[in-house]
Amino acid sequence: MAPCVVHVKAASILFLAHSGGNKDIMDDPIQEITPVVHLLTQGSPQEQEDTINEYFTPDASFTHPFCQTWSFNGSRKLIHSIFKWYKIMSPKIDLQVNSVAYDEANLILYLTITQTFAIWFIPFHRSPVTLTTVLHLTRSPTSKKYLIKSQNDLYQVDQFVRFFLPWGIGSSLVTLWHAWATFFCVVLAWIFAPFLRLEQAWAERRTSGGAETGLMKTVSRIEEERMRGFGGRNGEAARGEEIAAAETLEDIAGRVRVSGRETDAEVRKLMGFGSEGAGDKTQFGSMQVVRPN
Structure with missing residues (x-):
C-alpha cells in the first residue's frame, strides 16, 4: 500500500x-x-x-x-x-x-x-x-x-502502524518494542543511578571534589550549547533569566488559580456552559474543552 x-x-x-x-x-x-x-x-x-x-x-x-x-x-x-x-x-x-x-x-x-x-x-x-x-x-x-x-x-506509533500492518500485527510489534525499551530504561536507570545522585547534588549546590564539579560543569555546558544552539547567550545569564521567568510564571499561575475559583460560576455562565447541544464544557484560560453529547 x-x-x-x-x-x-x-x-x-x-x-x-x-x-x-x-x-x-x-x-x-x-x-x-x-x-x-x-x-x-x-x-x-x-x-x-x-x-x-x-x-x-x-x-x-x-x-x-x-x-x-x-x-x-x-x-x-x-x-x-x-x-x-x-x-x-x-x-x-x-x-x-x-x-x-x-x-x-x-x-x-x-x-x-x-x-x-x-x-x-x-x-x-x-x-x-x-x-x-x-x-x-x-x-x-x-x-x-x-x-x-x-x-x-x-x-501514536501503535496506531499508525495499523494502516500498513493490520490484524493486530503492527500494534503487537510496537507493544513488544515498548516493553523492550521500558526494560532497558529500568536497567540503565539502575546502572547510572550514581550519575543521577551526582546530578541532584549539583542541583543543590553541594558537590564536593574537583572531579565531580568539573564533570557536571562539562555536562551543563554541553547541554546548554545543544539546547540553545552554539554561540548562544552566556549560560549563567540565561539561567538567571530562566529562574526569574519561572518564578513570574508560577506567581501568575497562582493568581489565575485563585481567580478561577472565585469566578468559576460567572465564567461558566458567560461562556454558555451547559447550553443545549454544546456538550460538557470545561474552561482553561482561553481554552474550551468540549465532550460532544
Whole structure:
C-alpha cells in the first residue's frame, strides 16, 4: 500500500464545515466541527469537495505521518486529491469525535477522533485507530468567520502502524518494542543511578571534589550549547533569566488559580456552559474543552 493510502484516511477525519446544511463559513468552530467531520468522512464525494472549497483556505496545508502537502498558493488542490483517494479506498467509514478543545486566543482546534478504516479491495482489512487532529484556523479576509489554514494528524506509533500492518500485527510489534525499551530504561536507570545522585547534588549546590564539579560543569555546558544552539547567550545569564521567568510564571499561575475559583460560576455562565447541544464544557484560560453529547 502506498504511503498516501494511510495519509488519506486521516485527512478526511479532520475538517470543519457546515452545520445543519448551513453554507456560510464557520461562525462557531466548536459547534460546527463535529457535523463537518462526519460530513467529510461519511458524506458523498461531492459533499466532501464542496466542504473543502468552503472551509479551507486556498493555501491550506495537511500533515500526516505518511503524507504532507505543505502550504503554497493552490495547495488545497492536493487536499482534494487526498480526500478523493480516501473515499475510493474506503467508501464507508465508522467514525466518532470523542472530544473537542478550542484555544480561542491562538485559533487552534484540537479533536480526539476514533475511526475504523477498511480498504474494500484488500481482503479482511480493518484498521481501528485513534488520533488527535490539530486545526489551525484563520479569519476570513472578507468576514470575521473562520477558515482552516492547516491540519495536522497526530498518531501514536501503535496506531499508525495499523494502516500498513493490520490484524493486530503492527500494534503487537510496537507493544513488544515498548516493553523492550521500558526494560532497558529500568536497567540503565539502575546502572547510572550514581550519575543521577551526582546530578541532584549539583542541583543543590553541594558537590564536593574537583572531579565531580568539573564533570557536571562539562555536562551543563554541553547541554546548554545543544539546547540553545552554539554561540548562544552566556549560560549563567540565561539561567538567571530562566529562574526569574519561572518564578513570574508560577506567581501568575497562582493568581489565575485563585481567580478561577472565585469566578468559576460567572465564567461558566458567560461562556454558555451547559447550553443545549454544546456538550460538557470545561474552561482553561482561553481554552474550551468540549465532550460532544
